Amino acid sequence: MATKDIVFIALFAAIIAALGLLPAIPVVGIPAPITAQTLGVMLAGAILGPKRGALAVLVFLVLVLAGLPLLAGGRGGIEHFIGNSGGFLVGWFFGAYVIGFILKNFISDTQVNIRAHFIIFIACFLGGICVVYLPGILWIARNTGSSFVDVYLGSLVFVPGDLLKAIVAMLVTVAVRRVYPIALK
Amino acid sequence: MGQNPVLDFSGVDLVRNDQPVLHDINLTSSEHRIGVIGANGSGKSSFARLLNGLLQPTNGVAKILGHDVSLAQKEVRRRVGFVFQNPDNQIVYPVVSEDIELGLKGLKIPKDQRKEKVGEILSRFNLLHLRDRSVHMLSGGEKQMIALSSVLIMQPKMIVFDEPTTLLDLRNRNAVASTIMGLEQYVVLVTHDLELLADFDRVLVFEEGRIAVDDTPKAAISWYKKKMAL
Amino acid sequence: MDLSFYLPGHSVLHKMPTWVKFFLLISFSIAFYAIYDLRVLAFILALAITLVAYVKVPVRRLKAMFLLPLFMVLLFSLFSAFVNDLNAGLLTFFRLTSLVIIAACVTVTTKIEDFMEFVENLLLPLSFIPFIKPKTVSMTLSLTLRFIPEIFKLGMDIKEAQAARGLKSSPIAFIVPLIVLTLKRADDISDAIDARMLD
Numbered sequence: 001m002a003t004k005d006i007v008f009i010a011l012f013a014a015i016i017a018a019l020g021l022l023p024a025i026p027v028v029g030i031p032a033p034i035t036a037q038t039l040g041v042m043l044a045g046a047i048l049g050p051k052r053g054a055l056a057v058l059v060f061l062v063l064v065l066a067g068l069p070l071l072a073g074g075r076g077g078i079e080h081f082i083g084n085s086g087g088f089l090v091g092w093f094f095g096a097y098v099i100g101f102i103l104k105n106f107i108s109d110t111q112v113n114i115r116a117h118f119i120i121f122i123a124c125f126l127g128g129i130c131v132v133y134l135p136g137i138l139w140i141a142r143n144t145g146s147s148f149v150d151v152y153l154g155s156l157v158f159v160p161g162d163l164l165k166a167i168v169a170m171l172v173t174v175a176v177r178r179v180y181p182i183a184l185k
Numbered sequence: 186m187g188q189n190p191v192l193d194f195s196g197v198d199l200v201r202n203d204q205p206v207l208h209d210i211n212l213t214s215s216e217h218r219i220g221v222i223g224a225n226g227s228g229k230s231s232f233a234r235l236l237n238g239l240l241q242p243t244n245g246v247a248k249i250l251g252h253d254v255s256l257a258q259k260e261v262r263r264r265v266g267f268v269f270q271n272p273d274n275q276i277v278y279p280v281v282s283e284d285i286e287l288g289l290k291g292l293k294i295p296k297d298q299r300k301e302k303v304g305e306i307l308s309r310f311n312l313l314h315l316r317d318r319s320v321h322m323l324s325g326g327e328k329q330m331i332a333l334s335s336v337l338i339m340q341p342k343m344i345v346f347d348e349p350t351t352l353l354d355l356r357n358r359n360a361v362a363s364t365i366m367g368l369e370q371y372v373v374l375v376t377h378d379l380e381l382l383a384d385f386d387r388v389l390v391f392e393e394g395r396i397a398v399d400d401t402p403k404a405a406i407s408w409y410k411k412k413m414a415l
Numbered sequence: 416m417d418l419s420f421y422l423p424g425h426s427v428l429h430k431m432p433t434w435v436k437f438f439l440l441i442s443f444s445i446a447f448y449a450i451y452d453l454r455v456l457a458f459i460l461a462l463a464i465t466l467v468a469y470v471k472v473p474v475r476r477l478k479a480m481f482l483l484p485l486f487m488v489l490l491f492s493l494f495s496a497f498v499n500d501l502n503a504g505l506l507t508f509f510r511l512t513s514l515v516i517i518a519a520c521v522t523v524t525t526k527i528e529d530f531m532e533f534v535e536n537l538l539l540p541l542s543f544i545p546f547i548k549p550k551t552v553s554m555t556l557s558l559t560l561r562f563i564p565e566i567f568k569l570g571m572d573i574k575e576a577q578a579a580r581g582l583k584s585s586p587i588a589f590i591v592p593l594i595v596l597t598l599k600r601a602d603d604i605s606d607a608i609d610a611r612m613l614d
Binding site: 078082 | 522
Binding site: 234237239262266267269271273274275276277278279283287288290319320321335336339 | 550554557558560561564565568600603604606607608609610611
């Protein structure tokens with residue numbers, strides 16, 4: 001790992017944290033404002049690539065674990081890993097990796113055409129939603145002693161908001177690629 | 186000081202991102218303080234980065250204090266400190282004392298000795314009250330002095346400054362200027378602030394990747410001023 | 416910006432080495448799931464609440480720290496009670512509430528520096544893997560902490576600049592400059608780290 005990779009990882013971990021500290025962003029057509037933090041997780045994978053993206057998320061999570069109030073709404077501490085959100089937090093790490101992996105293997109680092117839009121969206125959907133929810137749902141099912149299917153159906157409520165984030169992540173990724181393309185790693 | 190010149194460049198070319206930046210730089214110098222001026226994009230920043238091995242010559246040989254920057258990068262870095270234009274990019278730890286002692290950690294110096302040295306360097310600049318402050322709470326001038334302290338604590342033989350006063354207000358600029366003039370180390374100062382160079386020993390003017398003028402501050406600066414007025 | 420939940424104090428938890436606290440917490444989180452007796456779990460919860468009083472967490476912090484996790488716990492306990500039965504709901508409630516409370520006590524009694532040192536030491540046995548260098552890890556964590564307030568401020572500046580131009584806040588117009596301006600600094604920062612011979 002070159003020094004620059006480490007700096008990219010640290011800066012993106014800080015971006016994820018800052019997105020959680022900033023006031024939530026109101027979005028036209030959605031009653032509740034979305035917190036930008038899970039968006040940051042998708043962007044980490046999409047902009048830095050699988051390894052650096054996942055490591056940026058990991059660095060962020062270690063700092064939350066250390067007790068820093070960096071989760072959206074100024075929360076932090078080990079209690080959030082033990083509580084029900086723990087599985088989703090673990091899922092963020094794998095989600096960022098999967099997003100980066102898909103982009104790295106299916107489009108070039110500077111591609112911004114329609115196909116790139118489509119692939120980035122699919123990657124954010126698979127990595128940012130499917131991969132994140134899997135450990136999240138398993139975790140809750142274990143914590144509450146309920147069946148996987150019940151928890152799965154219960155968590156479908158959050159999917160529309162996350163789909164919207166995947167679209168925003170796609171648009172942001174394309175815009176960043178246009179002005180400051182970074183070789184995915 | 187030894188038989189080796191401080192700076193010894195022969196036939197140095199530098200290509201960055203497929204763009205030629207420096208052409209055939211030849212220079213020998215053992216002066217205490219050297220100023221470097223030139224328009225934006227003239228190659229002076231790249232020249233500064235060669236001095237501590239951040240960049241290496243594409244062709245030719247650059248020796249600093251007798252060490253070849255291409256072959257003995259570590260030796261060069263240990264002896265040459267670098268102060269950047271923007272201290273916000275230079276300070277990497279969140280608390281002042283942590284950042285200053287960072288380089289010492291690399292040298293495996295024990296904790297209590299590190300603490301002592303940090304105290305010494307901060308009191309030298311009357312900055313002891315900043316020891317446990319968060320870096321993001323400091324003013325621009327304080328940050329630049331902390332960045333300089335973190336370089337000085339490594340006891341370099343030479344310090345390269347890359348436009349250290351550009352982002353500072355007048356009071357902080359003066360404080361940094363008088364600190365630079367008080368250093369016993371060899372100094373190479375890249376700057377647009379021509380007044381800083383009045384008492385320097387020698388000034389280089391860069392133009393399109395070459396040393397166009399190499400003279401006393403007075404002569405070099407008046408040449409540069411005329412050139413810029415055209 | 417206060418970036419820590421740490422509360423200075425002299426309790427046993429403050430003095431306990433970080434690794435002991437984490438070891439105990441992990442042990443508890445495994446052990447509590449082996450207990451099915453509601454009376455025992457209720458007793459444990461009572462002990463956990465006593466712990467909060469012992470550590471002397473101020474009410475303001477209590478609210479900030481506990482409200483959301485506890486609300487989540489309650490929500491999921493109800494969910495569990497609904498899909499399974501009342502007993503399962505109560506089991507979930509007692510186990511999770513106790514763990515959340517104990518974990519929060521660890522959080523407020525552990526300094527960030529101590530935790531970082533703990534992470535560094537934890538990685539020490541793994542340093543034969545070329546990828547994991549404890550020094551690199553702690554530098555990455557510190558670098559992140561260093562830049563969080565700056566990026567936060569940059570975010571505020573971007574919002575202000577856009578408001579000054581009369582632009583409506585759009586997440587894309589906000590996040591794109593935030594990311595680009597931040598990542599563009601990577602070259603200078605890594606130059607500065609290399610120049611200080613920190614590798």
